[in-house]
Amino acid sequence: MGDSGIVDSNEYEDLKKKLVEILRSEGITGEVENVEIREPPELHGEHMATATVYAKITFQDRNHKNLFVKKFPRNKMHSEMIKVMRIMEKESAFYNEYLPFARKFCKDHKGCENLLNFFPKCVYADDEIVVLENLVLDDSFIMLDKEERQDLFTAK
Secondary structure, three states: OOOOOOOOHHHHHHHHHHHHHHHHHOOOOOOEEEEEEEOOHHHOOOOOOOEEEEEEEEEOOOOEEEEEEEEOOOOHHHHHHHHHHOHHHHHHHHHHHHHHHHHHHHHOOOOOOOOOOOOOOEEEEOOOEEEEEOOOOOOOOOOOOOOOOOOHHHHO
């Protein structure tokens, strides 16, 4: 993968171990058989601040988990700029603090209970990495053409 990518041959094993650790910390204890990490071509150039990959964790019982991983890019200068801007810190605060509070608020107000259900489940987020369920690979989300205007009905 290019210099802006997230994973090279040396980083692959570290990311693989990190993802397994994250799943364990979330109570997912199945024996991991394989971790496949790929940088999908449709995401090239789509995320200015972070490098993104898809990760598919396959367990020995053949169940699997599809994850969307956001991490600092490999380019050191770019990563330092992102750290100064506190982008990962802000995104992890969104998933760890704001979204749970907003979901509770919506749940307590009639007619708003499902208002925020379009956000992916956050598996883990800190100042270095954000791991979300991958709605694209789980077939519950499709990317619309960003160059075309969308109405609310289509976006839903």
